[in-house]
Amino acid sequence: MPPKIVCRDVWKIFGRSPRRIFKALATESTPPAPPEGHIVAVRGVSFEVRPGETFVVMGLSGSGKSTLVRCISRITEPTHGEILVDGQDVLRMRPLELRELRRNRISMVFQHFGLFPHRRVIDNVAYGLEVRGVPRPKRRERAAQVLELVGLQGWEYHFPRQLSGGMQQRVGLARALAVDPDILLFDEPFSALDPLIRREMQEELQRLQATLHKTSIFITHDFTEALKLGDKVAVMRHGQIVQVGTPQELVLNPINDYVGAFVRDAPRGRVLTAQAVMTKCNPVPPPADRPTISAHTYLDDLLPLMAAYGDPVAVTDGNGFTIGHVDRAGVLKALIRE
Known part of the structure; x- marks a missing residue:
């Protein structure tokens, strides 16, 4: 689907002559500091939602x-740029x-x-x-x-x-x-x-x-x-x-x-998921004799299983296929702040 919101090279300069200041800042490879009385609040921002x-x-x-x-x-x-909402500027x-x-x-x-x-x-x-x-x-x-x-x-x-x-x-x-x-x-x-x-x-x-x-x-x-x-x-x-x-x-x-x-x-345990830290593999049917976890399982929720089960655990996608494995060492390493 096309993006709902698009911002392209959006600038906002406060002051008496924002257009003149924008031209000076946008054309210089090393932009000078804006003169006194002007504030560059937004500088060339682009993103899509x-x-x-x-x-x-x-x-x-x-x-x-x-x-x-x-x-x-x-x-x-x-001051400058393009802001599209459903394709309208x-x-x-x-x-x-x-x-x-x-x-x-x-x-x-x-x-x-x-x-x-x-x-x-x-x-x-x-x-x-x-x-x-x-x-x-x-x-x-x-x-x-x-x-x-x-x-x-x-x-x-x-x-x-x-x-x-x-x-x-x-x-x-x-x-x-x-x-x-x-x-x-x-x-x-x-x-x-x-x-x-x-x-x-x-x-x-x-x-x-x-x-x-x-x-x-x-x-x-x-x-x-x-x-x-x-x-x-x-x-x-x-x-x-x-x-x-x-x-x-x-x-x-x-x-x-x-x-x-x-x-x-x-809080890495509530941000990182099994998919982020797993060792990837080609999709295969899940094992019948071992526990499996969803790729979207947060590490905090994975810890009890890691504590109780020593072997690597299969990580499955939305279709139930194994797409990787996680083990205790990998989870603990991901949780440690370097």
């Missing part, structure tokens, strides 16, 4: 990740087309909940439908359905101040889902939450994604969160993408010391 994929962009504060996600819906106007959209994109096809969930304090939960969730002109009974019916989906059934007629931070963020998520968008953009939505609530929200998002299969771009500065949520992860630094890969690829093969510093404390 497939339908139903969760693409996580992570980096330290000031790396440009939040600016990048705001460029996709043109909340922030890019967002940067060439007229105001009416852009309004339609934001109302119907893209929803955004922010770090700060942005709920209307004077409106009840159900009307906060229904706001996007209200903007569309959906009659009140229908939009409230839809809002109630989505609130049940995110676990807030029974809280429809409370005010935001009566909810905890985690519950308010669920309202923000429900508001984004109520309009049934194709694409969800998350700008560090859980960073203000307490650790336990944050973990609950991550698990809630995983549950919803398994059901709804939305195309998502998720911004975070937390590498553990990135590994947990992302099908693909892009690491940003100084406005540029340093490396893109699956969580396993980043953990096993960091491209440089910067990425290596992030992955050093990654």
Whole structure:
């Protein structure tokens, strides 16, 4: 399938003369530092997001990740580049087309909940439908359905101040889902939450994604969160993408010391799978006299079997064929942080 979102050579420069600064930076083999009064927030970023994929962009504060996600819906106007949504160039959209994109096809969930304090939960969730002109009974019916989906059934007629931070963020998520968008953009939505609530929200998002299969771009500065949520992860630094890969690829093969510093404390047992560490073989029928495990089994889940069973264990694919073997030494080596 063609990609849902494509970014090609996207730049965002803040200042009085961004176009002039872009031309100077883009044409030099060794780009000079931008002059005083200008900030290069995003520098030549390119990537693709497939339908139903969760693409996580992570980096330290000031790396440009939040600016990048705001460029996709043109909340922030890019200085240069191409941003395609279903093959349409967002940067060439007229105001009416852009309004339609934001109302119907893209929803955004922010770090700060942005709920209307004077409106009840159900009307906060229904706001996007209200903007569309959906009659009140229908939009409230839809809002109630989505609130049940995110676990807030029974809280429809409370005010935001009566909810905890985690519950308010669920309202923000429900508001984004109520309009049934194709694409969800998350700008560090859980960073203000307490650790336990944050973990609950991550698990809630995983549950919803398994059901709804939305195309998502998720911004975070937390590498553990990135590994947990992302099908693909892009690491940003100084406005540029340093490396893109699956969580396993980043953990096993960091491209440089910067990425290596992030992955050093990654929970390898919950990231690496049997397929990542197995000794490969040509597909053959599974053994009848030995245990087998799925290629997607995490190493943490494999440890009890490794402890109880000394011989190599066959790794099977989705069709039940053996595609490799893992042994105790290989699993332990993969778990050790070098």
